[in-house]
Every structure is written in structure tokens, then in C-alpha cells.
Amino acid sequence: MKKLINKPEDFIRENLEGMAAAHPDFIKVNYEPAFVYRADAPIQGKVAIISGGGSGHEPMHAGFVGMGMLDAACPGEVFTSPTPDQMLEAAKRVDGGAGILCIVKNYSGDVMNFEMATELARSEGIRVLNILIDDDVAVKDSLYTQGRRGVGTTVLAEKICGAAAQQGYDLQKIADLCRFVNINGRSMGMALTSCTVPARMTPTFELGDREIEMGIGIHGEPGRQRKSLTSADEITEMLALSIIEDSPYTRTVREWDEEQGEWMDVELIDPLFQQGDRVLAFVNSMGGTPISELYIIYRKLAEICEKKGLQIVRNLIGPYITSLDMQGCSITLLKLDDELIRLWDAPVKTPSLQWGV
């Protein structure tokens, strides 16, 4: 395997140094501990949005820091949760007095470390709420996960909640919004090839010359099944129908209850997709798949949605939540209402997502 890197141990720092050099008007980088934050933070009176997770999914999350999206992103080592001190220091840097929403992908390490960071921040007088994203319909539990994994809906939640924060929503309202986005978003991915972690330089998993992995995780975790390579149309159909025809999904998540001052169990149930729903269709590259192939996937997805009575009213097509150099794609469908559409359309200016300004 070959990569454009220097020493593997410098991969993340040098990536951040490159971002800092490229986008001084959007972002700044703190290196010890590592986090990327809005150049104009803290913004007094605005709820701050923080996300983070293992590196290797670029541009998520650091590429989404900026006006109308994240206030800070905390990158862990490759495919490894960031540590609580990263989130704590980021929270202190971007807190504008209106509280902080942490958008957390449902992986055990991330969940635990964000909860610890939340408690540390609270002990320093900063209001923090955490909302989990667990949108991957592929598997119930996984290598690093209790319950479903958090994948593509994370990008959409960061955009929508970032817009809400920019427009002055308060912390509780943004937390409710983020939970609403999560239960209305569902995703599934697939891999043509493995990814290769820089520190190892051997493929994370083996996949035959004519094999694909359906339901792949963004760290190369096993999916639902290994299949023979088939057409883009059949792959799209398998992904899209897994999402659209998914059963009701009920789970209990831990969220901080501000009134009670303690962690409470909250039961979440995803609504089903129904004829007439308006959706955002997100076709994502796993990193190594070029955009020409994504449009071939989108073509079939649009046809399937039309047949199923789902109206695609917004879309996002490109590499946004990746798995290093993995070839493959994922599909996310998010049920939209007028408020989500308005927030999706709102101006955003980050290194990797920009419109309206």
C-alpha cells in the first residue's frame, strides 16, 4: 500500500497543520490537546457545536468547522476516540455562554469519552448536552458499538444543528433538533476494497478480487454480508431498500437531563419512511471512489426513491465521511420537514462544505 504521507505517527498532526495553513480565515488548530476550532470563536450568546471522533474519516469532522456548522472538532488517533481533555479544552475555547451541544457518533469509546468530557465541562460551569447519532441500519451491534453505529447522518446533523445555532436556537432546542435528525436519518455503506491505516500499512481486512462487503463500517468493521461483486444498480438497490424498508428501531440512550441534573435513559424510536416523505439523499464516497461512480449510484437511488414515493428535495454527493482510502460508498436518507430544509439551505462556510456565502 502506498500513501502520500511522511511518518505514520505524524499523519494527523501534519494533516491539521495543512488545514491550518490552508484555511486561516475559517479555522485555527490547537495541538496539545488537538482540536480544530472556528477562527472567530467564542461567539458570545451562540450555542457552540462540537463534534469529534477518530481520524481517518476526513473531511469529517475538522473540515466542517466554520460559520454555520461546527465550532470545534476533536480528532482522535486514526479510528480511535479522542480523549476527554480534547473535548474539555475545545469546550472551554468555544463556549460563548449559551452552552454546548456535542454530536457524538455511537461508538463505545466516543460515547464514554464524550460523557466524561461533559462532566468535566459541567464541573467548570459550562452547560453541555450530548446527542448520539446511531443511524447505520446495517448491523445491530458491531465491533466497537453497542447498538447501531453512527455514520452519514452525522454530517447532516452537524450542518443542520450548526445552522440552528447560527440562527440563535437555544441549547435545549438544538439538542431536540439533533435527536430529531438522528431518528429521521438512516444509512448503509459498502466496500469494494479495504482501507489501510497509516500506522500499519496493510489492509484492515481482506476482500477478494471479486468480493464486496455490504454494510461495511467506517473503520472496516464487518457488515451484513460478503457478496460477489455485482452491478452498481444492484448495490444501490440493496443499500437503499435496507434503509427504506428498515423495521422500526427502538433503543435506549443516555442523555443528560438538565432539570434533574443527572444522566437519564431516553427511549428513541425511528419513524419509518412513508410514501410522500420528502428526503435528503446523501451519496458518500468512502474515500477512494471517484465522483463519477457516485453519480451512477445516485441515478439509481433517485429511481428507487421515486418508485417508493419518496421525494428527494435535497442531496449531497461526494466524499464527506470516509474511511481513509477505502473504495466504496454509503447512502443516507434523511426525512425532511420545512424546518430541516430551511436549516439545510442556510449559509455555511467551512473548508469542505460551503454555500450561501
Add this chain to the structure above:
Amino acid sequence: MKKLINKPEDFIRENLEGMAAAHPDFIKVNYEPAFVYRADAPIQGKVAIISGGGSGHEPMHAGFVGMGMLDAACPGEVFTSPTPDQMLEAAKRVDGGAGILCIVKNYSGDVMNFEMATELARSEGIRVLNILIDDDVAVKDSLYTQGRRGVGTTVLAEKICGAAAQQGYDLQKIADLCRFVNINGRSMGMALTSCTVPARMTPTFELGDREIEMGIGIHGEPGRQRKSLTSADEITEMLALSIIEDSPYTRTVREWDEEQGEWMDVELIDPLFQQGDRVLAFVNSMGGTPISELYIIYRKLAEICEKKGLQIVRNLIGPYITSLDMQGCSITLLKLDDELIRLWDAPVKTPSLQWGV
């Protein structure tokens, strides 16, 4: 090799169908002959900008059709020039009475077919000027090229000339501007892996497990040298110094002379980069290289430019002119003046490049 495609012979059409389905607000697609055009074309009184070339370099060119950039793009078969009838029909569709500038990458087939299309359009009363892009410092002549190949500067020329057209520049002024961008832009690329053309499904060229190709062409044409894999920093240095320390480059190109009513030879000389120059730095993925690695390249490029006294005042980082699934990158430096900066910053709204709106 595995790809997300259906039948290889449907690759381009299905890619276009996906684009049409995804971006009906930006673009429309004509299939026989194939071209992508602005949904709001023709725009009366505005110069129209057309580009095109072989497919396989997505998002270039179709992803750059829209407000502030291209009026139409003509995709050929993969790595194969479009035919004159594509350009002619596109010209007729987007002509708003103020003439058409064709931005042509310097490959023999493209040059010949765009010249033929120009003559056909003129015979139908449409004013057309062609400007060549030949910015690749890697090799003097190449597999498909007399003189230098046209690569990354094409993207920048399309953005800048598109903005000029949007702002009401006349045809001659835009042609002069495009020529100016071309002589002020220089590029070089490299490959970690080959690309694979869908119709063949075997790599276009062989590259060993520890080998890289410096100066690769965007169709996999041989570059300057094959080397052992080295660090991102050394690769960046080789690319950047090849560009910055390039000798003066003189060549004669054919351009249509409207006053004389015939093709004339024009001598072009590229100015050298000099201390104090302001530049746009463009770090491009060949398709399979993720953005994390591009930032590692950018980091070193910024350091080299600073040492050389070049001030990076704008940048573009991502997959914009690709070679299917090839892993690797290219660097383009474009010397900027106030006018180019203003036009670069102007609003653009296309499927793959968007800001300011």
C-alpha cells in the same frame, strides 16, 4: 479491479443521468450528442464558456457547469476527445449572441476537434474563439500531445473566465484573460497507482508496490521518471520545485484571428515565478487519494512557497481534475493579480464548485 458501475459502455451516460437527476436547478443534459449545459442557457448578451474533453476526469468539466463558470461541457468517451458535433450543438444551445470561448486542453484530438467545431459554428454565424491550456511542466511532448499537456490550470481558467463572462467581459477580453491565466499557471502531477478504464478493467499501466510515477499525465501517460516511493514532503518538493524553477517556456499556438478571419500562429512565453508573487495553490487528488493526504501535501507546499518568496493568497484542495480512480496528486500554481483574485472570488454555483451564493 472493482468499480461501482453497471455495463462499462453505459458509464458515461449513466454518470450524466445521475448528474441530471441530482442538479436540475443547475444543469441540463443533452444526450445525442452528449453535452451538459446551464439550465438557464442561453443568456442573452453574455459570452458563453464551453469546455470539454475525454471523460474520466470528473468533476471536470461537467461538474463546473453553472452560474459563474461554464455554460456547457462536452464529455467524450473515457480519455477520448469529444467530437465536433458535440461542441457545435452545445454552442448552438448556449450562444447568447455575444460569442463563445472554448477552453481547450492541449491534447491533439481535443485541439483538432475543437478547431473543427469552431469552423462549423462560425459557418452558422456564431462567433467562437479557442484558447489552449498547456500548463503541465512535466514533459515537453507526450503520448497524445504536441507540446505540454493541459491539466490543473484548466479548472482555474474555467472559474476565472466564467466569472469574467458573468460580469460582462466581451469575447476578446475573455480570450485574452484565458491566455493570460494559461501562461501564468503551471502544474505537475504524480501517481501512486494506475487508473483503470471501465471498458478494460485492467490497470492502464503497471506500477510496482513501492514505485511512483512523477509527472504522470491525467490519462496515465508516462511522466518524467519512475521512482521509489518516498515521503509526501519529498514528493511535494519535487513537484513544487519543478513548477517554481521551470525554465521560460516558449511555444506557438494556433488561435483564430477575428480581424483577419483566419487561424494565426501566436507565440506564447510563460513568465517565471518571482519572489513576491502572489499565487493560487491548487492541490488536486487524482481521484483515489483522500483529502487527508492532500492537506499533508499542502502543508509542505505552503512551506516551500514561503521559502521561495511566493505568497499563497488563495487555494483549492480536493479532487477537481482526476484520472478515474488513480491514487496520486497534482500541484498547480497560478500567479495572481488583483483582477484574477477578484474573478476567483466571484460567486460560483456549479455541482462541484460553489461559493458566494
